[in-house]
Structure formats: structure tokens, C-alpha cells
Amino acid sequence: MQCPTCSSADIIFQTPGTKSIEAEVARLFPDAQIARFDKDSVAGAKLHQSFDDINSGKIDVLIGTQLLAKGLDLPRLSVIGLIQADSSMAIPDFSAAEKTYQQISQVAGRLGRGHGDGQLYLQTYQPDRPLIKWALEQDYQALYKAEISERLKYHFPPADYLLVVQVKRATQKGAQKASERIAKLFTDTRGISISGVAPSFHEKRSDSYYWQFVVRAKDRKLLTSLISKLPSQTMYNIDPTDLL
Secondary structure, three states, X not given: OOOOOOOOOOOOOOOOOHHHHHHHHHHHOOOOOEEEEOOOOOOOOHHHHOHHHHHHOOOOEXXXXXXXXXXXXXXXXXXXEEOOOOHHHHOOOOOHHHHHHHHHHHHHOOOOOOOOOOEEEEOOOOOOOHHHHHHHOOOHHHHHHHHHHHHHHHOOOOOOEEEEEEEEEOOHHHHHHHHHHHHHOOOOOOOEEEXXXXXXXXXXXXXXXXXXXXXXXXOHHHHHXXXXXXXXXXXXXXXXXXXO
């Protein structure tokens, strides 16, 4: 992808935060009552506690994360704006398309629940992407056909079973060496394949480094048998929904 103005490929994808969106909405609609719901502004139960104000119309604009897409039925909801709807597709994970579809279709499903007509404004860098169309039209079969083909080709579930093995160390080099050492324990095991070793998607957390590798097998019992051979304090996740 290149910048249409300068043709540079050095593009950084950034998502605006809820605070900056709140400030812009307040600037555009100074008389509107705005409520922001996210992990920084509200406890988990606060949205439910504010339902009467939302339902009565005391609050004009709701701003938030995926929290707003779930749970409550909002009969007065008439307009939804979904910002950078497909940004999650940039995440290097086998479940990215599935989760993006779920998020968009879930938000779109907030409208048209028998309470009146509504409008959805969806912002995307790739409006011609089939996934966007499938999600808006709730066409799960089209998504399934595309996804199952990819997963069979690259040996992701349900084609293969997965086991993610992860180590945590105080240094990057220590995490790498420990992960490589554990992976070597399984190299002679028949019926499996090992991908990695590599830094975890979130390599550094607090003061520790995380590295991991992925083990694939057609027979899940092979993976469960490997778990018992893992050194103590080694983390693992069998049948992961993602590799992050």
C-alpha cells in the first residue's frame, strides 16, 4: 500500500482513541449530551447502570469500544459510526478475518431490530474488500467458504490442531534460548510440525520477554502427550482461538 499523495510505502496505521473522538464530537455538536464508555472511563457495570438515561434520550451520543456492540438493546439507536472497521485485519493472525466479520456484523445488527430505521456509517481503508460486504450483508456462508479454503491450505484449525508453547524470561536472549531449547525436545516426534521459534505478538510485557512456537498435528492426542513433557513454568495453550 502506498500514499496516494507522495507514493511512500512508509505508512503507519493508527486508531483514534475514544477520548479524541469524544472531543471532536463535542466540538461538532456542542449542545449534545455525550457519554463515553471504555475501560478508562467506566467500570464494567456502568453501561448497564446508565441504561435508563440512554433509553430515555437523556444521552444523545454514545462513544465507546466493543462494549457498546454487545448486550443491551437500544431502541432509540438510529445512527452508528464504525471507525476503522477493518483495522483488525492488519493483525497477523489466522483468526483476523473471522473476528473482523464478527465485529462488523455485530455492530450492524444493532440496527433494524424492529424499533425503526437506522443508518450505519462504516469507515474503512479498503471498501472493496469482500469481507466488508459479507459482514454488512450477514453473509456467513461466503466468509466460511473463503476462510475454510485458507485454513486448509495453511494447516490452521479445523485442518490441524494447534498447541502454542510460550516462555517468559527476564531478557530477550533468555526467552529466545529457552524457547529454542524446548522446541528441540519435540523435533523427533512423528506426526507434528513446529513453526517458530519467534517473539510473541506482544513480546515485552512489564519487565519480561515472551517467545513462543506453534506445534501442529492432525491427531490432538499427540499434542496432549507433549504437554506432559514441557519443563515447569512453561506456558501453553491448546486449541487456541488465536496466536497472539
